[in-house]
Amino acid sequence: MxxxxxxxxxxxxxxxxxxxxxxxxxxxxxxxxxxxxxxxxxxxxxxxxxxxxxxxxxxxxxxxxxxxxxxxxxxxxxxxxxxxxxxxxxxxxxxxxxxxxxVGTSDPGMPHRYADERPSAADRAGGGGRGHGGHPWGHGPASEPLAELQWNMEMIGATPDAAHRRATGKGVDVGIMDTGIDAGHPDLARNVDAARSRNFTTDIPDIDGPCEVAPSCVDPADVDDEGHGTHVAGIVAADDNGFGIGGVAPDATLVNVRAGQDSGYFFLYETVAALVYSAEIRLDVVNMSFYTDPWLYNCTSRDEYLEGTVTDDELAEQRLVRELLTGALGYASARGVTLVGSAGNESTNLAAPTRTDETSPDYPPDAAQPRVVANTCMNLPSEGPNVISVSAVGPSTTKADYSNYGLGDVEIAAPGGWYRDLVGTPAYMTAGNLVLSSYPLRAAIEQGLATPDGQPVDDMSVRYCDAAGVCGFYSYLQGTSMAAPHVAGVAALVIDEFGRPTRHGGRALAPAIVAQVLARTAEDHPCPAGGVEDYTDEERDPAVFNAVCEGTTDVNGLYGEGIVDAAAAVGGR
The missing domain is CATH 3.30.70 (Alpha-Beta Plaits)
Known part of the structure; x- marks a missing residue:
């Protein structure tokens, strides 16, 4: 499965x-x-x-x-x-x-790669209110000051009175394959293993902005100039330290295996190298909240192109992406790495016979050629071998409108946030419907999320300071990028609870067993009445967003095996 x-x-x-x-x-x-x-x-x-x-x-x-x-x-x-x-x-x-x-391609003013993980200005202008709103879930880790904003942790039972009574991720190494980790963030500093962290990217000024480190343009392995990786890392393992937020596995060790540029691109070689390194140092879990550029879907032949054109070089490129990524994923899995990936944010039924792609190739910029391809063209790494592909739900447990889905393609669902969730309530179109997590202050200032003195510019971010004057910055995001690290964190809890001791003082458990536990203990979620999730009330175009739900309550295309359940996974309920 x-x-x-x-x-x-x-x-x-x-x-x-x-x-x-x-x-x-x-x-x-x-x-x-x-x-x-x-x-x-x-x-x-x-x-x-x-x-x-x-x-x-x-x-x-x-x-x-x-x-x-x-x-x-x-x-x-x-x-x-x-x-x-x-x-x-x-x-x-x-x-x-x-x-x-x-190397020399320039695109001044290129939009932020992860811009769609924040509601647009137009959406926010028409929002229903400010702040947290009213959610069906109580709060997250009770010992953390911002716990009341973490509906996501309460939903999956990643709290001190549930899963954390049995497991906290201690002795488990989780690789964050993303844009980096801000290891100086107060909620991450104690959990980041700087010695084993690596940056496999080199800044490209034309797309990433000026190099912060001259002349090499290679950032240290303890920074994140984009912010996405730090947000993902906080979901997995923000420290349960009485400061800010708590993570799914608050005692897990975070290893930065950076493959993403500051601009959010994930190029082929860097991704393969990061996967192989993750296998070589025997990480237990790796989270991959991205797809490998420049192709959203990688085909192998012209027969898979139903609309659009493709050159021989473009097909050769896509074939090589498939060959190298599937090989690297197999290499990592065979060496004990549990691989978790995000299903994507295109509102696409990945099980349908065809897939529409308006963005590929996305590099060089402005090179996209719209196409319709067969569903045998793969999104990588999420559709690669042995990768647990995750769809996203909002606070109501309904599949988020943006989330990809598909019977046989999505294995499990998790909180990813959804701005338009809880329509008809005070929480509709409020920041609290998204997922709050750690964010680098420098990136927040550069991206206009914070003032130069570190204050949030709006309710999409939160600043927390303790009595000693230590401050941390947090931001709300939505996406399958946020859903996947919830599953990666629960995988760490499972390894903590059921894994065998290693000679280095850690824990280890075969990826297949981890996957079985996650599937068996996920909270079943039925298809909606009538078999179609209709987003008309949320002011979404039905032709674009409505999702046909195939399958049963046990396993279906919107939620896979169900919503990940940390407490059940470790025997906490």
Whole structure:
């Protein structure tokens, strides 16, 4: 049930192998086959032979090896040769090649990648009120000052009087594969393992803004200039320390395995490298609240294109994304990593025969070509092997209008927030319907969420300060990005409760067993009467948002096995 269709870290043990080999063949390698030069771009090259042979092939085609992840046979390469892709694909030992991203592409004023996780200004102008409103759930962790704003923790029983009586995630390592973690946030500082955290990205000024770290443009592994990763991390494991909020697994260890740019892009090589590193250091859980750019759905043939056009290079790129991501996911799962992914925010029935895609390719910017593709074209990593794909519900437990769904594609549901939930009540279109979590103050100021002195500009954020004058910033977001870390946190509780001790003092449990426990203990949620979730009352276009619910109360397309239940998962109720 849980398997779907079939300046970087210097810590990886093989990082220098291919680069050294490339240096060794420079003197004897022939020149590139084309004299034409273009702006330098990054490429991902998959190889089947030795690193040395692959290095020679890359060099002969006019490329320079920058990095390697030998465990899955992939290298990061730069080239300014116009014919590099064609040349390197023709070389012995090269299984495939595709662009990673173009180094010099600029798009001034590019919208924030995760902008849709906050209600639009128009929506907020028409909202029903301010603040928390009235929710069917009480409060979250009783020991935390902002607990009354955490309906999400109460919904799934991740509270001191329920799941935390049995398990808190102690001894469990959770990787946050996102835009980073602000390790200085008061609710995260004690739980972040800085020594094992890594940043696999390099800032690209044209899309990420000016580099904060010169000249390398590689951020430290303890910062998050975007904010998304810190929000996700707080949901998983905000410290139960009497300050601010509490997380699902408040004693779990957080490891930042950053694969996302400041702008929110997740490029192929960085994602593969972060997955392989997560496996190498034997993380217990990895949360992946993103899809891998530039394709929302990755196809393998023209037969899967029902509308729209595609070039040979674009198909080769999509095939390579599938090959490398599924390989890296399999590598991680085989080494004990429980993988959790967000189902996406396109309001799409992933089980339908076709999928409409208006955004791909989303990089370079403004390159999108609208298309309709078959449902065999995969969203990755969420539809990859052994990934638990999560849909989102609001405070009412109804599937959020934005959330993707689909029988056989979504395995479980979790709180993701929904601004338009609880229509007809004072809570409708209030900030309290979203999920509150930790947020980096610097990012909040830069994004206009806070004033220069750290005060929230509106009710979409909260500032908490203790008696000693220590302050933390928190923001409300909605999305399947917020739903997935609830499941990742419960997975950590399950490993804490049922896992075997390791020689390093941690806990370990096979991903298949974790998935079985989550599925068996999830709170069943039936389909709506009539079989269609209708969002007309929420002022949504029925043709776009209405969701057909296939399946039974036990398992259906909107909620999968049901809403994750932390207390039941660890035997707390």
């Amino acid at each position: 849980w398997s779907h269709r079939a300046g970087r870290s210097s810590s990886r043990r093989t990082i220098g192998v291919l680069a050294v080999a490339a240096t060794a063949v420079v003197a004897s390698a022939p020149a590139a086959t084309a004299d034409e030069r273009v702006p330098t771009a990054e490429y991902v090259v998959a190889f089947t032979g030795s690193p040395e042979a692959a290095a020679a092939s890359v060099q002969a085609a006019g490329g320079t090896v920058q990095d390697v992840t030998e465990q899955v046979g992939v290298a990061l390469v730069t080239s300014d040769s116009a014919s590099f892709l064609a040349d390197v694909r023709a070389r012995d030992g090269v299984a495939g090649a595709a662009r990673n991203h173009a």
